[in-house]
Amino acid sequence: MVDRKILLIGSAATLAVLVAGTVFLTQGRGGDDFAQCTNSAVSGGMDSFGTDFTLTRDDGERVTAADVFTKPSLLYFGYTFCPDICPLDSARNADAAELLRQQGMDVQSVFVTVDPARDTPEVLADYTDMFSDQMIGLTGSEDEIAAVNKGWRNYFKLQNEEDPEYYLVDHMTNTYLVMPGNQTVEFFNRDAPAEDVAESVGCFVKAAS
Template sequence: MTADRKILLIGAAAAIGVLAGGALFLTLQGGTDTSGCSNSAVAGGMDSFGTEFTLTRQDGQRVTSAEVFDRPSLLYFGYTFCPDVCPLDSARNAEAATLLEESGKEVQTVFVTVDPRRDTPEILADYTSLFSDDMIGLTGSDEEIAAVNKGWRNYYKANDEEDQEYYLVDHMTNTYLVMPGEQTVEFFSRDTPPEQMAETVACYMDAAT
């Protein structure tokens, strides 16, 4: 990792969160889901989120969605060059996972890039290590990343028309709870605190036992 990149990531982790561009088309509705763990729902139901995939992990290994989601997982779509939102959200997700682990519940965090051109496995390894030794980073071809994002209805767009090196990427900032069996059951907006996230995840885990 270059010195400039380290400075960027360290500064980003301390930055004040600003919502990244991108249209949020998840429609929040009142009500409670069948597990009693959430007070929100999404148009079409959470069953419509997710897809099978094969992507490249930060260690260079190709892995399937079944291999990734072998335990409750907090799934986030972002990119390593993101100056503010992604580092803060990744740190929040890692903190929620730590809170759950402290209460005896095993949860992992998963980071899927929306910028496969720059986010090589090596770059993802550097990035994920800043937040957790257990965070999984995933990349792939443009087509593979597009398919995964489509599966989770995630909007993203690279603003690279004028700059092919230091461009930013608009993207949604939801975190999804994916249970073993590749079932997406909940999502969290970026203003959800880690304590609330951990409480909700624990509820789903208890309901599944």
Template sequence: MGDRKILLIGSAAAIGLMAGGALFLTQQGGAGTGCSASTVAGGMDAFGTEFTLTRQDGQRVTSAEVFDRPSLLYFGYTFCPDVCPLDSARNAEAAALLDEDGMEVQTVFVTVDPRRDTPEVLADYTSLFSDDMIGLTGSDEEIAAVNKGWRNYFKANDAEDQEYYLVDHMTNTYLVMPGTETVEFFSRDTPPEVMAETVACHIGATS
């Protein structure tokens, strides 16, 4: 953890380009359920894919097994200097707020760095934010496929350093309902209270 702590206070310039999220996602007036604060070309139903990945406890799990309840899905990596920890903490806080209102929502962290993010590393990382956070990793091909399903761009800057490299990636969080149905996304500047309110609205609309 020592090297990671050093990086946490370092520059995040290499991933700052992606901090604003996807270019094709825009925060504006919603439609449909009346809960949405965002729109996307092609509709939110264009996001998502079935998968089988490895959970932080080493178990292989399918997308149906993971998304058995409303979930806040985020793509990041454990060596991330500051963006991923902040976003993961925000997502965990939103889930905790919803839990206080009697709504069970889980957080899911899919790595974009499967080379370093083994199940054991993910277990240590997710435990920093929530006992209920699910961490998922897999082969390079599996991780590429699931990122493609949610249109998540990522690129490892490892040409010169195979150990302490950073990874460019997008930073949106997606609300995935049971059945792998993606209904909403949140940019990284969305406060946990606003996120919780929007998620609660979607849950109420599908109840």
């Protein structure tokens, strides 16, 4: 693991989102092909999460969901100007993916911005490189970002009315496990440690093989 020194700056808006982010998610037991691995249940089932998309990758290439989800992926929605929560969640996801790669499982992390005005491909590339060279950053137009967030039922709201430059963004903080073929099978709350995430993802990977 790579030690990361992250400056933690408190944010009331972020704390509010942490509560909102768990409103529609409840713990339970699934009944699909991955039943032995599933620890979460949501209204409508995990199949209700996800959508096809075309977004811009952090290398400037336009990519589809089929291009991105070629391997098990830890999908997270955040923004690079986020002062506290996003860096911690991104580091956790990168660490979980690295633990799995050490076990011979090819898993990646994917970061979709909720702040496309500031998060250009170049900005995303610098951000994702801080955590892992295996992390993919995705951005797009406002409509494209709104659509992909809607597909994963991810709430976000820009707080840019008073300050159009140094604003924060309220957003949910769940990480989704998306299997190849754009199949969302699990989610993880932000308090799950990297080791637990890796163990859970490993179960899905082995069940799919």
